Amino acid sequence: MPPLLSLNxxxxxxxxxxxxxxxxxxxxxxxxxxxxxxVVGPSGCGKSTLLNLVVGLLPPSAGRIVYRGRxxxxxxxxxxxxxxxxxxxxxxTLVENVEIALEIRGAAKNERRRRAGDLIGxxxxxxxxxxxxxxxxxGMRQRANIIRTLIYDPELILMDEPxxxxxxxxxxxxxxxxxxxxxxxxxxxxxxxxxxVEAITLADRVVVMTSRPGRVKHIAAVPIPRPRxxxxxxxxxxxxEVYNKLWNELRPEVAPA
Amino acid sequence: xxGRGRLFVYRLLFGFVLLxxxxxxxxxxxxxxxxxxxxxxFKYLWGVFADGSIFGHLAITLYETFVGFFIGAxxxxxxxxxxxxxxxxAQVLDPYIVAFxxxxxxxxxxxxxxxxGIGPNSKVILVVTVVFFLTFFNTYAGVKGVDVELKNIxxxxxxxxxxxxxxxxxxxxxxxxxxxxxxxxxYAIVSAVVGEFIAASxxxxxxxxxxxxxxxxxGALGGILILALVVVLCNEIISRAEAYLLxxxxxxxxxxxxxxx
Numbered sequence: 001m002p003p004l005l006s007l008n009x010x011x012x013x014x015x016x017x018x019x020x021x022x023x024x025x026x027x028x029x030x031x032x033x034x035x036x037x038x039v040v041g042p043s044g045c046g047k048s049t050l051l052n053l054v055v056g057l058l059p060p061s062a063g064r065i066v067y068r069g070r071x072x073x074x075x076x077x078x079x080x081x082x083x084x085x086x087x088x089x090x091x092x093t094l095v096e097n098v099e100i101a102l103e104i105r106g107a108a109k110n111e112r113r114r115r116a117g118d119l120i121g122x123x124x125x126x127x128x129x130x131x132x133x134x135x136x137x138x139g140m141r142q143r144a145n146i147i148r149t150l151i152y153d154p155e156l157i158l159m160d161e162p163x164x165x166x167x168x169x170x171x172x173x174x175x176x177x178x179x180x181x182x183x184x185x186x187x188x189x190x191x192x193x194x195x196x197v198e199a200i201t202l203a204d205r206v207v208v209m210t211s212r213p214g215r216v217k218h219i220a221a222v223p224i225p226r227p228r229x230x231x232x233x234x235x236x237x238x239x240x241e242v243y244n245k246l247w248n249e250l251r252p253e254v255a256p257a
Numbered sequence: 258x259x260g261r262g263r264l265f266v267y268r269l270l271f272g273f274v275l276l277x278x279x280x281x282x283x284x285x286x287x288x289x290x291x292x293x294x295x296x297x298x299f300k301y302l303w304g305v306f307a308d309g310s311i312f313g314h315l316a317i318t319l320y321e322t323f324v325g326f327f328i329g330a331x332x333x334x335x336x337x338x339x340x341x342x343x344x345x346x347a348q349v350l351d352p353y354i355v356a357f358x359x360x361x362x363x364x365x366x367x368x369x370x371x372x373x374g375i376g377p378n379s380k381v382i383l384v385v386t387v388v389f390f391l392t393f394f395n396t397y398a399g400v401k402g403v404d405v406e407l408k409n410i411x412x413x414x415x416x417x418x419x420x421x422x423x424x425x426x427x428x429x430x431x432x433x434x435x436x437x438x439x440x441x442x443x444y445a446i447v448s449a450v451v452g453e454f455i456a457a458s459x460x461x462x463x464x465x466x467x468x469x470x471x472x473x474x475x476g477a478l479g480g481i482l483i484l485a486l487v488v489v490l491c492n493e494i495i496s497r498a499e500a501y502l503l504x505x506x507x508x509x510x511x512x513x514x515x516x517x518x
Contacts, residue, residue: 055413077415087410091428091505100424101414134507152414 002069003030004188005054005156010063012049023049025213026063031156031190036182038191038199039207040246042254046214047192048084051158054190055079067156080154084161086141088133094144095120095129101152119147123177139170143177150181159191163198175201176230183227196250200242201230208246211253218249293475301479311464315483318461321377321449325384326442333389334434337396338426347397358390362448366455380452380460387448391441392434399433400426432506435499442495443488450484 012024023046031037041047052058054065056075064071067078088097098120099112120126123143133141142162149157163171175198182189193199199206200222208218224238233239276295283294305311340347366383373379407425416424453462461480468476 057409057413075412077413079413081410081413083406083410085406087404087406089407089425089428091431093505100411104411104414104416104420104424132505134505 001033002066004033004035004068005190006030006066007054008064008066010053010065011061012046012053012058013061022213024053024060025215027215029207029216031188033155033188034186036189036191036202036204037207038193038203038205039209040193040196040199040250041209041214042211042250043194045209045211045253047209048160050214051081051160051190051192055081055158078155080149080152080157082146082149082157082159082162084164086133086138086145088141088144088148090133093130093132094125094136094140097133097144098148098151101148105152115151116147119151120144122181123147139166139174142166143174146174146178146181150185150187153185154187156188156190159189161193162191164194171198172230178202179226179228179230196243196246197234200224200239200246201228201233206242206246208249208253217253218246220246220249289474290472291474293478297475298479298482301475302482305479311483314459314461314464314480315487317377317459318446318449318453319487321380321384321452321460322445324377325381325449326388326445328381329385329388329445330392330438330441332385333392333437334396336389337393338400338430341397341400354390354393357386358394362387363451366452369452370456375456375458377460380449380457383452384445384448387444388441391444392437395433395437396430399430402433403429432503435502439492439495439499442491446484446488446491 007027007029010024010027011022014021014023027050039047039050049058053060054076056065056072056079059073066072067076089100092100095113095116099107099116102112102115117126117129120129123146125140125143128136128140133144136144142165146159146162163174166174179202191199191202203222206220206222207216208220209215210217220242222242224233224236224242234243279292280295283289283292289297302311340350362383365386366379369379369382373382403426407429408421411421411425449460450462450465453460454466457463461484465477465480465484468474468480
């Protein structure tokens with residue numbers, strides 16, 4: 001069976017002040033259905049560009065993006081996208097933000113409210129349904145950002161450093177919640193982070209990218225059994241082994257000699 | 258007492274002190290022929306309200322203001338949305354719009370009287386030319402400033418362009434439109450009155466002008482006082498509407514001065 005998503009020799013260039021900048025260079029990557037793949041790399045290595053290419057907001061300069069065996073042109077609505085900024089609509093309450101994808105699809109109001117309420121409960125936001133985004137903390141907004149994507153059940157979910165701006169404790173709690181949501185739904189997730197511990201904790205496979213131009217440097221499987229305990233996992237010897245291997249790959253990219 | 262209630266009392270007190278100073282100065286420091294006195298003005302106001310002679314003037318000025326305000330605002334908002342989506346056309350029209358807006362309205366007022374007569378129509382048109390540009394510029398800037406990421410988020414969710422217009426662009430532009438409406442309302446009233454000054458047979462502007470020509474400072478100041486009250490009242494109504502429509506926005510004055518951000 002072909003992979004759910006594959007990128008073949010994908011390049012993307014930008015014009016910045018008249019100069020040609022290569023953000024993503026001859027990148028090859030395949031993601032299998034049901035897989036949790038994380039991508040780590042130094043900042044500015046084209047990770048966000050990669051996601052914008054996959055979802056179809058940006059066309060590649062060269063190469064092909066194949067989804068379920070077919071080349072994709074334009075926005076691929078089978079894919080959900082959780083951005084780094086929470087991007088909640090500030091004039092909508094929490095529940096109105098969470099249900100917006102169902103509203104777009106024309107679902108009945110009580111059906112929308114029921115499913116939004118379920119998800120809000122699962123991530124511990126019950127009681128905040130009628131709050132506006134500015135009345136919520138960063139962690140709460142990011143949870144809302146994630147569940148408003150889960151609610152319409154996209155086959156593949158892209159996540160761009162969704163826990164990046166959060167404090168360490170909140171991150172761990174949200175990682176745990178994300179793994180539980182993922183296990184219940186068996187979605188395919190492509191998750192970008194700059195945090196190697198987070199990448200290993202969550203992933204079936206970790207992709208290391210080179211610094212600009214972004215290219216796949218190394219892919220490592222994470223042979224740690226699931227369900228995983230995100231609070232304890234980093235103390236296991238398997239974790240340390242994967243971590244050391246990946247850090248050796250990543251270090252020359254982060255710290256220029 | 259609540260903060261709002263106390264504020265209201267302070268405001269009343271301030272107004273009362275001003276009027277008392279005026280009353281005291283009039284006849285002692287300045288001849289009342291020039292500045293009248295509050296007690297005379299209130300007597301005058303009481304008279305014109307009691308015999309009902311003021312209502313015709315008030316009604317005509319309010320009519321000119323609100324019909325002009327409504328036409329100017331709806332057309333300004335509509336053109337703002339339209340041109341914000343037509344990049345090339347907007348650039349072609351830009352110098353003309355700026356030029357039209359730069360014309361002092363007082364220069365147009367006599368022309369409008371020639372074209373549309375001395376009745377309310379010429380004043381309505383004058384109000385429209387003021388309100389139209391203010392709401393247009395604000396709406397245009399608002400639509401242009403909508404966060405592209407928010408639109409893209411909805412596109413990825415499968416929204417149509419029409420859904421994006423109603424779920425993102427319009428709500429994101431509401432604060433801008435509200436600002437445009439709020440700043441143009443006092444200008445609308447002023448324009449109607451200015452039009453009446455040039456030529457009219459009815460309206461508060463006509464009444465003030467008429468009293469001035471009779472050297473009745475009491476009547477002129479009475480008319481001005483009514484105008485001022487109308488502006489304050491309209492502003493209060495529009496502020497409340499704005500606060501309701503924009504209840505999703507963080508309140509800027511909610512922060513305390515001893516907090517750091």
